[in-house]
Amino acid sequence: MKKIDIRKLxxxxxxxxxxxxxxxxxxxxxxxxxxxxxVAIA
Amino acid sequence: MIIGDELGCWLGDETAQLATKSAIEAFGKxxxxxxxMANLAxxxxxxxxxxxxxxxxxxSEFVERPDLIDTAMIDMLRAAAADPFYRPPLRRVHSxxxxxxxxxxxxxxxxxxxxxxxxxxxxKRRSRAxxxxxxxxxxxxxxKFLKAGEAVISFWEAPAxxxxxxxxxSRCCRxxxxxxxxxxxxxxxxxxxQSFVVEHAVSDLVYIQAVTPAGxxxxxxxxxxxxxxxxxxxxxxxxxxRVQMMVSLLRLLDRRDAAPLIRECLASPHFYVRWHVMRExxxxxxxxxxxxxxxxxxxxxxxxxxxxxxxxxxxxFSDEQDASDRxxxxxxx
Numbered sequence: 001m002k003k004i005d006i007r008k009l010x011x012x013x014x015x016x017x018x019x020x021x022x023x024x025x026x027x028x029x030x031x032x033x034x035x036x037x038x039v040a041i042a
Numbered sequence: 043m044i045i046g047d048e049l050g051c052w053l054g055d056e057t058a059q060l061a062t063k064s065a066i067e068a069f070g071k072x073x074x075x076x077x078x079m080a081n082l083a084x085x086x087x088x089x090x091x092x093x094x095x096x097x098x099x100x101x102s103e104f105v106e107r108p109d110l111i112d113t114a115m116i117d118m119l120r121a122a123a124a125d126p127f128y129r130p131p132l133r134r135v136h137s138x139x140x141x142x143x144x145x146x147x148x149x150x151x152x153x154x155x156x157x158x159x160x161x162x163x164x165x166k167r168r169s170r171a172x173x174x175x176x177x178x179x180x181x182x183x184x185x186k187f188l189k190a191g192e193a194v195i196s197f198w199e200a201p202a203x204x205x206x207x208x209x210x211x212s213r214c215c216r217x218x219x220x221x222x223x224x225x226x227x228x229x230x231x232x233x234x235x236q237s238f239v240v241e242h243a244v245s246d247l248v249y250i251q252a253v254t255p256a257g258x259x260x261x262x263x264x265x266x267x268x269x270x271x272x273x274x275x276x277x278x279x280x281x282x283x284r285v286q287m288m289v290s291l292l293r294l295l296d297r298r299d300a301a302p303l304i305r306e307c308l309a310s311p312h313f314y315v316r317w318h319v320m321r322e323x324x325x326x327x328x329x330x331x332x333x334x335x336x337x338x339x340x341x342x343x344x345x346x347x348x349x350x351x352x353x354x355x356x357x358x359f360s361d362e363q364d365a366s367d368r369x370x371x372x373x374x375x
Contacts (some may be wrong), residue, residue: 001298004358006325009348014209015260016314017276019265019283028163028240030231031177032263033137033156033251 052127062127062344064089070131078110079146086150094182094257097150098230101252104153104187105228108250111145111155129316151309154251160191160243174267176215178203180259184252189225192244197221202235203259205311206344213272215265235260238357239267255279260312273323282315293322301330310336313344317351326355 045053073079082104088190089096104110121128135154142156167174176198182216187193200215220241231238240247261275277283285307292300304326307319320338323331339351 002328003326004324004328005251006293006321007248008357009321009324010353010357012317012346014207014275014314014315014346015044019277019280026164028139028158028180028243029243030176030183030233030237031264032137032240033158033249 062125065121066131073114075223085363091150091254094254097254097256098182101151101184105184105250105252108188139163147283158247175273176237176267177263178237178263179234180262183231186228187223189248190225191247193240193247194222194242196239196241198237199235203263207261214270281310282310286318289319290321293326298327313347315348
């Protein structure tokens with residue numbers, strides 16, 4: 001059985017965080033007011 | 043912990059605790075069965091889950107009649123005044139700047155009644171390290187401001203977030219206007235290309251927000267508020283994110299018998315989920331993953347996924363044979 005070290009596999013150029021993982025830097029905008037159901041922070 | 047007399051009495055009085063619990067449960071049942079909420083649920087039931095326009099039409103009619111929920115709010119206030127241990131039987135949603143109750147929490151639509159305070163806004167601005175960001179949440183929203191708080195809001199737009207989204211460094215957002223809102227103002231925000239920022243507020247903003255996951259863009263996008271350039275993207279799909287985490291867990295547990303399930307997850311509509319799952323599959327058992335990897339390199343609809351798959355084939359597979367016939371156990375996970 002062949003396994004590949006996951007760290008050696010390429011990543012996409014477009015990195016996408018997990019649901020709810022916005023950086024939360026925004027002040028008082030749609031993200032702050034929005035209903036965001038967090039799963040986890042990436 | 044030092045507790046007050048009132049709390050001490052309540053904690054020692056089982057009858058009082060049951061009375062509080064009964065009042066909360068009774069209100070929850072009454073609220074959901076009451077005309078406005080029952081009507082809303084009925085209207086939503088007749089709309090297809092992916093019909094974002096239909097869902098937002100129902101939501102629009104609801105938020106334009108805030109008087110419909112006045113009775114429920116008054117009942118909750120009375121109950122809270124009569125019993126300090128009463129809590130509304132509605133889910134609380136809060137951030138650093140807002141606090142709200144989820145009036146409706148359904149797969150098609152969520153409706154939030156919330157308050158945002160200028161003090162909290164100012165505190166967040168002061169505590170922020172680095173520049174702020176402007177978020178395009180990817181979902182369709184309606185905001186109805188019951189109390190506008192003399193707030194000044196800026197409106198922003200950006201290139202639409204579509205299925206083939208890539209983190210193109212040339213992406214940027216731009217400000218398209220600014221206005222002081224007044225009590226009763228309503229506006230719709232298509233989070234795939236529109237956003238707003240509360241620039242300033244004098245007093246509390248009280249608002250109803252309706253948001254649907256139907257028709258959502260695959261990701262939410264943040265732009266740097268100073269440079270207006272792309273800052274990052276996050277998934278808008280809770281299920282997809284859960285799948286990512288569960289597949290990672292299966293790989294860490296070395297559950298090779300989960301290969302059929304993992305292969306099914308490669309059909310995710312979201313490019314970032316597909317590649318995440320493929321990386322885990324390759325790390326779990328590269329030979330089992332190989333047929334799907336070849337297919338991905340050839341025909342995945344997203345160019346970055348195709349490129350990553352091709353790179354992987356070139357780097358790790360030069361003369362491998364397919365091994366899909368080695369799957370003989372189904373995972374019950």
